[in-house]
Amino acid sequence: MRYLIISLVTMMVVAAQGMLPASANAIWVDYQLVVDPAKQGTVVAAFNKYKTTGTGSAFPGMMYLNSQVANGANPATHNLAVVYSNQKEWETRSASIARSPDFLKFQAALASSGQIVSETVYEHVVGFGKNAEDSKQFIGYAVNVRNAARYAELMQASSEGPDSLAGIASIDLWAVKAGGQPGITHVVVIGVDSRADYLSDPQTLRVLPDFQKQLSRVRDLLGVTYVDVVATIGQLGSAAIRN
Secondary structure (H helix, E strand, O other): OHHHHHHHHHHHHHOOOOOOOOOOOOEEEEEEEEEOHHHHHHHHHHHHHHOOOHHHHOOOOEEEEEEEEEOOOOOOOEEEEEEEOOHHHHHHHHHHHOOOHHHHHHHHHHHOOEEEEEEEEEEEEEEEEOOHHHOOEEEEEEEEEOOHHHHHHHHHHOOOOOOOOOOOOEEEEEEEEEEOOOOOOEEEEEEEOOHHHHHHOHHHHHHHHHHHHHHOOOEEEEEEEEEEEEEEEEOOOHHHHOO
């Protein structure tokens, strides 16, 4: 379990010291966790306690603790998604919280219940629709994009008009910057209140098949993940990320 403490400190301090090129876009650092099923309550309690501390309540970004509902061969049971407004904010904040007693206690609580099995850094590309922070469930599409510029254009073009899904979901495209699974270049994150309602919505049924056909010309779909939101911390909203 000590691996979790070491890994978090390493990823949030050492890796933040210039691993990525300068970026003004939002950065998402994703930690995949294996949590003992009997200790999920401990993890949730530690997360909720941390957000009441001085360090947690002042966090300018957004943190999501999610449970993995369907994750293929990935052994992770949960993921901790930490979103910053830009890379500089990530670097500055990482160095600061690494010295915080509040954060060290949070780390210790996590380490007693599970371990990190992978870390990935993403950069925001484009997004639209409902606010991601209001979502209760997410669908993640892992893709290999052959033409990144064209893919972003297609995603942006789908944000308006009669074929837009903006009214029924939060939709964001993120590019892999470091880590991740081989072959995956981007993930599309769909935030909804209910996956069942979204997938059966008449607008989704009408629009999605043709849209996916267009996207297939510039990307290969490598996997789909379902996660449910367990708890959140932070104040960074989708409106700021998508500007």
